[in-house]
Every structure is written in structure tokens, then in C-alpha cells.
Amino acid sequence: xxxxxxxxxxxxxxxxxxxxxxxxxxxxxxxxxxxxxxxxxxxxxxxxxxxxxxxxxxxxxxxxxxxxxxxxxxxxxxxxxxxxxxxxxxxxxxxxxxxxxxxxxxxxxxxxxxxxxxxxxxxxxxxxxxxxxxxxxxxxxxxxxxxxxxxxxxxxxxxxxxxxxxxxxxxxxxxxxxxxxxxxxxxxxxxxxxxxxxxxxxxxxxxxxxxxxxxxxxxxxxxxxxxxxxxxxxxxxxxxxxxxxxxxxxxxxx
Amino acid sequence: xxxxxxxxxxxxxxxxxxxxxxxxxxxxxxxxxxxxxxxxxxxxxxxxxxxxxxxxxxxxxxxxxxxxxxxxxxxxxxxxxxxxxxxxxxxxxxxxxxxxxxxxxxxxxxxxxxxxxxxxxxxxxxxxxxxxxxxxxxxxxxxxxxxxxxxxxxxxxxxxxxxxxxxxxxxxxxxxxxxxxxxxxxxxxxxxxxxxxxxxxxxxxxxxxxxxxxxxxxxxxxxxxxxxxxxxxxxxxxxxxxxxxxxxxxxxxxxxxxxxxxxxxxxxxxxxxxxxxxxxxxxxxxxxxxxxxxxxxxxxxxxxxxxxxxxxxxxx
Numbered sequence: 001x002x003x004x005x006x007x008x009x010x011x012x013x014x015x016x017x018x019x020x021x022x023x024x025x026x027x028x029x030x031x032x033x034x035x036x037x038x039x040x041x042x043x044x045x046x047x048x049x050x051x052x053x054x055x056x057x058x059x060x061x062x063x064x065x066x067x068x069x070x071x072x073x074x075x076x077x078x079x080x081x082x083x084x085x086x087x088x089x090x091x092x093x094x095x096x097x098x099x100x101x102x103x104x105x106x107x108x109x110x111x112x113x114x115x116x117x118x119x120x121x122x123x124x125x126x127x128x129x130x131x132x133x134x135x136x137x138x139x140x141x142x143x144x145x146x147x148x149x150x151x152x153x154x155x156x157x158x159x160x161x162x163x164x165x166x167x168x169x170x171x172x173x174x175x176x177x178x179x180x181x182x183x184x185x186x187x188x189x190x191x192x193x194x195x196x197x198x199x200x201x202x203x204x205x206x207x208x209x210x211x212x213x214x215x216x217x218x219x220x221x222x223x224x225x226x227x228x229x230x231x232x233x234x235x236x237x238x239x240x241x242x243x244x245x246x247x248x249x250x251x252x253x254x
Numbered sequence: 255x256x257x258x259x260x261x262x263x264x265x266x267x268x269x270x271x272x273x274x275x276x277x278x279x280x281x282x283x284x285x286x287x288x289x290x291x292x293x294x295x296x297x298x299x300x301x302x303x304x305x306x307x308x309x310x311x312x313x314x315x316x317x318x319x320x321x322x323x324x325x326x327x328x329x330x331x332x333x334x335x336x337x338x339x340x341x342x343x344x345x346x347x348x349x350x351x352x353x354x355x356x357x358x359x360x361x362x363x364x365x366x367x368x369x370x371x372x373x374x375x376x377x378x379x380x381x382x383x384x385x386x387x388x389x390x391x392x393x394x395x396x397x398x399x400x401x402x403x404x405x406x407x408x409x410x411x412x413x414x415x416x417x418x419x420x421x422x423x424x425x426x427x428x429x430x431x432x433x434x435x436x437x438x439x440x441x442x443x444x445x446x447x448x449x450x451x452x453x454x455x456x457x458x459x460x461x462x463x464x465x466x467x468x469x470x471x472x473x474x475x476x477x478x479x480x481x482x483x484x485x486x487x488x489x490x491x492x493x494x495x496x497x498x499x500x501x502x503x504x505x506x507x508x509x510x511x512x513x514x515x516x517x518x519x520x521x522x523x524x525x526x527x528x529x530x531x532x533x534x535x536x537x538x539x540x541x542x543x544x545x546x547x548x549x550x551x552x553x554x555x556x557x558x559x560x561x562x563x564x565x566x567x568x569x570x
Binding site: 007010014017018022085086089090091092093094096 | 298301302303323324326327329331333334337338339340341342346350351353354355356382398
């Protein structure tokens with residue numbers, strides 16, 4: 001157990017130390033979210049009706065959750081790259097705790113998710129976003145966001161260990177993340193969608209989490225979403241963490 | 255280190271079809287074979303990365319399946335694809351590996367420093383490894399395999415793709431490790447590499463060991479150096495073969511206008527061949543003396559040229 005903790009921290013440190021040295025990754029965590037905020041606020045925002053909220057208030061919780069999903073994308077690509085470059089072979093030949101490579105990676109993701117979320121909130125505030133809640137609710141929202149992100153990292157970590165090439169990881173990520181994030185309440189009210197999409201959007205965990213964020217940060221009247229979001233996050237972790245670790249044990253590089 | 259009856263299939267492709275090996279403590283076994291022969295698969299099984307479908311193996315006295323966790327403390331692996339993190343510096347890479355062996359940060363850094371010095375990477379130690387040359391990366395990869403001073407070292411094609419100078423450097427390093435008592439299992443596609451480094455060679459083809467022995471024993475079976483003579487006129491091949499008979503180990507092989515002759519002695523072979531052919535009135539375009547290659551080993555042992563097997567995993 002002690003080894004699991006220390007090995008996990010070593011791997012988490014490795015993933016964070018390398019971040020500033022890989023400009024393309026840093027862009028993905030900083031500039032890309034800002035671009036999305038500006039795009040939605042100023043290009044689509046004027047045409048989207050969000051009763052009860054200004055669009056920027058409606059948008060920020062949604063886009064922050066979407067951005068978490070994109071962070072998971074980077075996890076899938078990164079692990080797949082490690083697999084291909086033989087680093088996973090190296091780790092597996094070391095006497096380290098078996099889950100540590102994935103646990104360290106997902107732990108590092110919590111830090112990068114916190115960084116992107118902070119950048120998004122600051123950008124939001126500059127263009128008119130404000131919290132309609134007290135400090136405890138804001139912090140609870142942040143905690144929920146990071147918990148969901150942690151689960152999502154495990155899920156895409158599993159994808160990264162499963163697929164054969166980084167290109168495949170890219171496609172699988174793209175095909176799953178786009179429908180999940182866009183057919184949800186992240187950018188438009190679900191009530192504006194046609195019936196089949198609405199049915200999907202209402203059960204989509206992204207909707208649950210985004211609505212939970214709005215209830216915590218904007219005081220939206222949907223308290224039970226918060227527990228739904230916590231349960232979703234825990235279920236995702238409980239399912240995908242063991243799957244990803246089992247896959248890691250069997251992983252073959254090249 | 256011993257292995258017996260190792261079998262491994264990938265789907266319908268049989269990568270290993272029953273491999274037996276034995277490596278004495280402190281010696282070097284070279285696994286020699288073409289791409290896809292199963293060399294990497296053997297290394298992956300012996301380093302606990304892959305479970306065999308059948309068969310058993312022990313390394314450093316530990317069973318690769320049942321005592322995998324303890325075994326990992328006692329082996330070092332340096333791969334064909336230099337497995338270092340490109341965005342970390344040389345020192346950070348070695349420190350990370352040291353800490354993953356359970357050492358403190360300070361001890362791991364100290365050991366990393368030592369290894370960088372030994373591998374002449376100290377000046378580059380604080381640079382991201384993506385700026386390293388191929389040879390530097392291989393050296394760092396080898397250094398990473400040595401972090402815990404393992405008594406058994408696995409080297410998967412350690413010099414494939416390196417320039418001659420880096421190759422020579424790496425050979426010298428490996429010889430130094432062996433002199434210090436490390437047991438080494440290395441795979442290679444190059445006969446000269448196996449010849450220089452290995453105390454014993456196992457020739458692998460299509461997932462089997464097809465021959466084994468010391469490099470000298472193997473070379474005896476393959477024959478010595480070869481003269482390759484390109485004739486002006488292919489019709490003269492028979493006359494040429496007759497003329498060269500006194501020089502040759504065995505009847506010369508003829509393929510169109512190309513004559514291949516195994517010769518007893520390197521010294522004077524070219525001059526003697528040219529004289530004999532001139533006396534016989536056979537004109538020649540070109541003559542080359544070359545050492546036996548992996549292809550010659552395979553030709554001598556199996557009657558077919560070394561060819562890549564179906565195991566694409568090794569081809570890359």
C-alpha cells in the first residue's frame with residue numbers, strides 16, 4: 001500500500017513535470033478552453049435562449065464540464081503513446097505497484113483539470129460570468145467537477161490502453177466525446193432539442209453533471225442532480241479503474 | 255536462467271513453438287535470428303511482460319510466473335525502442351526509475367548521477383531527452399536498466415539502427431558489465447554482434463531454437479569467409495567453379511553470373527582467385543571478400559535464407 005502511494009506520486013510528478021515542456025499539451029489545457037468560451041459566448045450565444053440566466057452564466061458550468069472531457073482525451077493519447085514508445089514495458093518490468101502508472105496519470109489529471117477550470121472561470125468572469133452562490137456551494141461545485149473528471153480520466157485511460165494506435169485513441173475519443181458533450185445541457189437547454197435527442201440528453205451523465213454544477217454555482221432549482229452526479233462519477237470510477245488496471249497488466253507494447 | 259518448452263501464439267500465429275534455453279551465471283547468451291523469429295517474445299516472457307501459453311522459465315532462480323514480483327527486483331531490461339520519457343531530462347528519467355525501485359529521491363538522484371557519468375551523459379543530463387541522438391538515447395535506456403544493479407540484464411537488439419561508432423561504444427559498455435559478473439541475454443540480427451558479445455549463441459527461426467553453441471562452433475558450421483565473384487560471362491560459371499576448387503571449402507554456389515565461394519583463408523584469397531581465373535581464361539567484373547552474415551548462417555543451417563516471419567509485432 002505504501003508502495004502504491006509512493007509509486008503513484010512518482011508517476012503523477014512525471015506527468016506534471018513534462019507538461020510545461022510539451023507546448024502542444026499546454027495549449028490543449030489553456031488556449032483551447034478559452035477559444036471555446038469565446039466561440040460559444042460571441043458566435044452562438046446571441047441565438048441561444050436560456051430562460052432565467054444570461055448565456056454566459058449558463059455556458060460556463062457547461063463548458064467547464066465539456067473541457068474535463070477533452071482533458072480525458074489527452075489522457076488516452078498520452079497512455080497510448082507511452083504504450084507505443086515502450087515506456088509501459090519499462091514500467092511493467094519494474095517492481096512497482098501495478099495500478100500506479102494509471103493511478104499516477106489520473107491523479108496528475110486532477111491537477112491539470114483544476115488548472116483548466118480555473119482558466120475557464122477567470123475567462124468567464126472577464127466576459128461577464130458571476131457565481132450566484134456562496135463559497136461552500138462554489139467549492140462543492142469545484143469538488144464535484146474534479147471528481148467527475150477523475151472518473152472520466154479512468155474511462156479514457158482504459159480507452160488509451162485498449163486501442164492499438166494513438167490515431168485510434170483519437171477517433172474513439174472523438175466519436176464518444178462529441179455526442180456525449182454536445183447532446184447534453186452543456187450548451188443549450190435540453191428542452192430546445194427534438195424528441196429523440198432530448199430523451200438521450202436527459203439521461204446523459206453530462207447533463208446530470210452540468211445541471212448539478214448549475215444548481216451549485218447558479219442556485220438553479222435541481223438539488224437532486226448533485227447526488228446523481230456524485231453517483232455517476234463513483235460508478236464510472238468503480239467500473240473503469242479495475243478495467244484499466246486489468247488491461248495494463250496485460251498490455252503489450254508495440 | 256533456464257527456459258523449457260516455451261510456447262506463445264498470437265491468434266493463429268505461433269510466435270514460439272517450444273523454446274528451451276539455458277544461460278549460465280555470468281555468461282552472455284545471444285539470441286540470433288531475423289525479424290519475427292520470436293526473439294522479442296522470448297525476452298518479453300523472461301522479463302514477466304508476457305505470459306507464455308505453455309512452458310516454464312526461471313531467471314535468477316525465480317519462476318517468471320509465480321515469483322514475478324520478486325523477479326522484477328533483479329532484472330534490467332533495455333529495449334529495441336529506447337524507453338525513456340522524451341519530455342524528461344536524462345537525470346529525471348533515471349531518478350524516476352530509481353524511485354520506482356523503491357529508493358528515496360535523494361538516493362535515486364545520486365545513482366542517476368553516477369550512471370550519467372559512467373555513460374558519458376553528464377553534460378546532457380539536464381536536457382530533455384528528445385534532444386538526444388539515437389546513440390545517447392540507447393545509452394540512457396541501458397543506464398535505466400542498470401539503476402538497481404541487476405544481476406541479470408536483458409538487451410533487446412541493443413544496437414539496431416545505431417551508427418557504427420555508437421555501436422562500438424555500446425559493445426564496450428556491455429563487455430564491461432559482463433566483466434563485472436552480470437548475466438546477459440541479448441537478441442540481435444547481426445552475426446558480428448553475437449560473435450563479439452556472446453559466450454553462447456542460440457539461433458532462432460520461426461519460434462524454435464534451430465542451432466546452439468559457442469560462436470566458434472557456429473562459425474565452423476557456417477564456414478569461413480566468402481568470395482563473391484561476378485563473371486563477365488555467365489556461361490563460364492562452370493569453368494570458373496572448377497578453377498576455384500583448390501581455394502574452396504565446398505563446391506562454389508552459382509547464381510547467374512554470381513559465384514559464391516567459401517574460402518579457407520582470408521589472406522591472399524582475392525589475389526589467388528584472380529590468378530586461378532585468369533589462368534583458366536575466365537573474365538571477371540568484380541570480386542568481393544566478405545564475412546559470413548546471418549543469411550549465410552541460415553543458409554547453412556536451414557537451407558533457406560533468413561526471412562521475416564509472420565510475427566509482425568517484431569517487425570515494426
